[in-house]
Amino acid sequence: MPPAPPPETGLKTAASSDDDALTELGYRPELKRTLGNFHTFAAGISYISILTGTFQLFYFGVSFGGPAYWWSWPMVFTGQLMVALCFCELAGRYPVAGSVYNWSKRMGGPHIGWLAGWMMTTATMVSLAAVALAYQLTLPQISSVFQVIGDGTGKYDAAANAVLLGTILIVFTTLVNAFGVKLMATINSSGVFVELIAAVVLVFLLAAHITRGPSAILETHGLGKGHPLGYFGAFLTASLASAYVMYGFDTASSLGEESKDPARNAPRAILRALIASFVLGGLILLFALLATPDLQSRQLAENGLQYVVKATLGESVGLAILWCVIVAITVCALSVQTAGLRLAFAMARDNNLPAGTHLARVSPRFRTPVLATVLIGFVAILILVVNIKQPQIFSVVTSIAIVMIYVAYLLVTTPMLVRRLRGEWTPSGGRFSMGRLGLPVNIAAVLWGTAMTVNLLWPRASVYNTTGAQHWYLRWGGVLFVGVVAVGGFTYYWFVQRMRTGVLAEHAVGRPLAEPGPAHGAP
Secondary structure (H helix, E strand, C coil): CCCCCCCCHHHHHHHHHHCHHHHHHCECCCCCCCECHHHHHHHHHHHHCHHHHHHHHHHHHHHHHCHHHHHHHHHHHHHHHHHHHHHHHHHHHCCCCCHHHHHHHHHHCHHHHHHHHHHHHHHHHHHHHHHHCHHHHHHHHHCHHHCCCCCCCCCCHHHHHHHHHHHHHHHHHHHHHHCCHHHHHHHHHHHHHHHHHHHHHHHHHHHCCCCCCHHHHHCCCCCCCCCCCCHHHHHHHHCHHHHCCCCCCCHHHHCHHHECCHHHHHHHHHHHHHHHHHHHHHHHHHHHHHHCCCCCCHHHHHCHHHHHHHHHHCHHHHHHHHHHHHHHHHHHHHHHHHHHHHHHHHHHCCCCCCCHHHHCEECCCCCCCHHHHHHHHHHHHHHHHHCCCCCCHHHHHHHHHHHHHHHHHHHHHHHHHHHHHCCCCCCCCCCCCCHHHHHHHHHHHHHHHHHHHHHHHCCCHHHHCCCCCCCHHHHCHHHHHHHHHHHHHHHHHHHCHHHCCCCCHHHECCCCCCCCCCEECCC
């Protein structure tokens, strides 16, 4: 009778199954699979960050849409759910680092894949800058000590101080990411725990202080007057506040190379992160509008949710909640930068970025791609500094960050739709599948992504040129910036980088793992 196989054989078989997607894409497994369900869920939820998004742009939504802007929340959720469902099918088959990049490359070919990866990488750096700006909307309301530049009444006081506080946050997240994944994971998990508890507590506290009926969320405050499209036009502008929150759920799949059973867990994590954000965020916004002392108060449009929390719950409880918001913002920025590192690594190991070999190199001491970490942080800070005298810095940087994400998502869902129509797409057997609903959901995802991209890029003075002299290049700033990044980047790729692309030998399947010491690897 042959001897029984050693106990670890089953584990090896499971690990081999987990690595099938990597092998299919031409990569060798390099990372330990140690992350479970909560870790992947936490990655998605911290990137979306309920408290960061709602507290950062509540004022914007109320300013342009009044209380009725709340309806943009379920609208955006419905559209993003269509995208997330498509991503779930892809995550079930290709749960790998740099998910959007690898998915678009697999669906649309290497050129579309490069463009999607490039847009997403750039968007990560802009998003990091946008998230860092949220410090300015909360810290000075906790204490005037945090208004370091001026007293907040000067024309450029808020923008300049936002750059200062944002720079401090980005330096912190860069150092944490540079010093290792374990430190980052510890801070991220703790932050997600604090954020979820604070969000649930806030929902109950606001619900306990409701002073008006649900009909309040039908009030428009006459904001559609004078608009060519009436209130619908004002509503589309206000929807930016909701669009900003519900993206980044794909991050749950970017941990696929470090997760156990990623083909099964990644799709679940994507949906759980998006649905949890929708439910908790929607209730916070709803109860805030029903509990605020005065729906007509200018403070609502100027100081946003921070004002509602302090005015409704009292100074002490309000400050405690605001400190939790600061924790959420910090963890969100950390998660955004971490996701950017995985994306940069995924492109670099394909030699699809300048100096790809160096960007893919991991510090032998910290096991972190230090060069990529510093580069992402530096560019994010540069984006802030360039806008230091831009009073509308919040809406400009945020809008550009969102639209680039939407473009990158479209570069996944559109090629996926083409493959469906050609009968060339089949979800992984036994994994997440939409079945017959796949085609209509995919069509809805593309239509939604296209419509929202146009909405976000629309040259509104209320978004891109709210104060000062009106300049055409400011109003068209979103189109110009995204156009330059896309066309300029792709031109470089086509004439230079395209000739060098290909999986770097040290990351290719079939090459044995390197001995301990200086090596390449993923974050």
